[in-house]
Amino acid sequence: MNKDKIREIVEEMVKKSLKKSNMVPIAASNRHIHLSPEHVERLFGRGYELTKLKDLSQPNQFAAKETVTLIGPKGKIANVRVLGPARGITQVEVSLFDGFTLGVMPPIRISGDIKGSETITIQGPRGQLTIREGLICAARHIHMHTSDGETFGVQDGDLVQVKVDGFRGVIFSNVLIRVSPKYKLEMHIDLDEANAAGIKNGQLGEIIAAKSPNQVGGE
Amino acid sequence: MNKDKIREIVEEMVKKSLKKSNMVPIAASNRHIHLSPEHVERLFGRGYELTKLKDLSQPNQFAAKETVTLIGPKGKIANVRVLGPARGITQVEVSLFDGFTLGVMPPIRISGDIKGSETITIQGPRGQLTIREGLICAARHIHMHTSDGETFGVQDGDLVQVKVDGFRGVIFSNVLIRVSPKYKLEMHIDLDEANAAGIKNGQLGEIIAAKSPNQVGGE
Numbered sequence A, B: 001m002n003k004d005k006i007r008e009i010v011e012e013m014v015k016k017s018l019k020k021s022n023m024v025p026i027a028a029s030n031r032h033i034h035l036s037p038e039h040v041e042r043l044f045g046r047g048y049e050l051t052k053l054k055d056l057s058q059p060n061q062f063a064a065k066e067t068v069t070l071i072g073p074k075g076k077i078a079n080v081r082v083l084g085p086a087r088g089i090t091q092v093e094v095s096l097f098d099g100f101t102l103g104v105m106p107p108i109r110i111s112g113d114i115k116g117s118e119t120i121t122i123q124g125p126r127g128q129l130t131i132r133e134g135l136i137c138a139a140r141h142i143h144m145h146t147s148d149g150e151t152f153g154v155q156d157g158d159l160v161q162v163k164v165d166g167f168r169g170v171i172f173s174n175v176l177i178r179v180s181p182k183y184k185l186e187m188h189i190d191l192d193e194a195n196a197a198g199i200k201n202g203q204l205g206e207i208i209a210a211k212s213p214n215q216v217g218g219e
Helices: A003-020 A037-044 A096-102 A146-152 A191-196 B003-020 B037-044 B096-102 B146-152 B191-196
Strands: A023-029 A032-034 A052-055 A062-071 A076-084 A091-093 A118-123 A128-138 A141-144 A159-164 A170-179 A186-190 A204-211 B023-029 B032-034 B052-055 B062-071 B076-084 B091-093 B118-123 B128-138 B141-144 B159-164 B170-179 B186-190 B204-211
Touching (some): A023 A191, A037 A118, A037 A128, A096 B191, A141 A146, A146 A170, A170 A204, A186 A191, A191 B096, B023 B191, B032 B062
Parallel strands (some): A023 A186, A091 A128, A141 A170, B023 B186, B091 B128
Antiparallel strands (some): A032 A091, A118 A128, A159 A170, A170 B170, B032 B091, B052 B062, B062 B118, B141 B186, B159 B170
């Protein structure tokens, strides 16, 4: 039996035991930016295409080698990672702490919901642009495959509570469930949330309660 | 009836209604430093005394006009507020995010418990010094007067859970109760925790459960 086969079996076993206990792996997202194909060209030059640095946990998503600088009314943040592939609309995800540094107040939003969100200036090596809206602080959420949704008994759009143990333990309310055949099981929080809960990479959280999705889209 | 008398009556009414509902006002502490009298002189000059900028919520405590710069192996943080009055041992309180900026990992500690905590260099206008230990990330806690302890039914050293509402709501576990006749009712968290829970200044939290104090002093 080769290494790949063994890894596959182990991964399957871990996945099954996680589901039994309602546990989800947690990943902290640092500030990052998704760029439209048009904005890639305006920031990096005509005909430019993003280059992969490494794969992310969600299928087909990658961290690009490229970075940009964010410029707000009060400050700049350099070396902000571009995620690929390029997609429809440019969206910048930062923490509230980053918002203080930049001098803007990003609303807490579900990825993709950028209407009326904050404006920000983005600087690349070959150009600079200002988006009127698109700067958000991503609402905490759990990506899961359609089969995970069935196992956990939750649906896309549900809001659940997730418990994190430890001396700095917290229970996160209003964690949005996002179900898709394209997703892989993982909870995403930002660095403020990871620090507040003292979360180490790879730590697990436990879904302890589901509640009705009556607050989606709030800020 | 004069304004002071009205304020006193209103404060007393608010205090009473808060206690009835197990609510506590929450304040987010930004990074700050407590200095020993000796270190005040080494950083600001011989015979120097701290000057009050404004009173803090806890009786006799004040934010001083003076600030220092923290210097870690990876970065500096300027304009760190000195709190007064000068007291026994120098202690620096930062967030985990600040720890990343400085390049050190402050342990989560109860104020005063600095044994084996992180080293940091402190720069003032007239001198610079390095403390071998004293850099911590303050464990979340609730100051309360002895009479509050009786009303809430908790004792000094207890760990409770505090619920914060809102779209970014959380329940904080292991919130340390600190009771003293010198304290005034207020929960203290750091900026990471305030951001993670989307807490606005003056927001209230609710003590929802007490648990045995079996984890005090952990990290």
